[in-house]
Amino acid sequence: MSVVLYRCRTPTNWLCPCGRVARALRGAGEEVQEMRVPWRRRDRAEVQALSGQATVPVAVIDGDAICDSRRIVQHLHKGVGRDAK
């Protein structure tokens, strides 16, 4: 699975939804490319272009952009048991 995680600049994985997703990805054993985005939503043109909105986390998994931490974590749980690519 190829995963790019767009996340905020909070420096730990324990304080916000972005960190929650980062922990879940790590727990699933995924290798993740992390992209830290600016604090202000209006400065997140790349996230906006990818997902149609500017809130992070956004995970691009095998080319599909998924937003909202709960949806991303649910998606990972669905993938548990699949063969790793």
Ligand SMILES: N[C@@H](CCC(=O)N[C@@H](CS)C(=O)NCC(=O)O)C(=O)O
């Ligand atoms: N319900 C969303 C909340 C996401 C959220 O609060 N994201 C923060 C960063 S961790 C954010 O983008 N804040 C900037 C803003 O909302 O202006 C989720 O769980 O994904």
